[in-house]
Amino acid sequence: MRLWAFAVAIHGEPGVDAGLIDLQDSHGQCASYLLWAVWAARHGRPVSEAELAAAARFARRWEAEVTGPLRTARRTLKAPSPPLADARRERLRSKVKAVELSSERTMLEALEAATPRRGASGGLDVAKALEAAMAAWSRPAPMAALAPLLPIFERFAI
DSSP states (O other): OOOOHHHHHHHTTTTTHHHHHHHHHHHOOOHOOEEEEEEEHOOOOOOOOHHHHEOOOOEEEHHHIIEEEHHHHHHHSOOBBBOHHHHHHHHHHHHHHHHHHHHHHHHHHHHHSSSOOOSSOOOOHHHHHHHHHHHHHHHOHHHHHHHHTHHHHHHHHH
């Protein structure tokens, strides 16, 4: 399964959106980067520390310069903003949301292309892959914040 298809499908699982938003908003993590780490582990594609660091640098920059500002704009447009008509605001918000999703897809496609093709037999330990990815990203999030997502990530069909 391609990374983008995996990300879209896993977001449909109960609790995943809320858990990823919590990791993102409360713990400074990047949901797309974490999903990439899960996808790589589930596909048995080990990622070295140097590769994790390079992916984290790219994702941090992309998040700061592209996706993050779009997310901020989308969230800002959620609230009424007189004298702007609500219908116009919602149309603009929908367009910004589409561009935000496109930026996330672009980042995931770049990460997938940079993921080593070498593979292990079977999948890798998802929890260890996420711990390593979070450490490379910045300060790791508490495992308690990740715990509700782990069973979903580990059982999700790829």
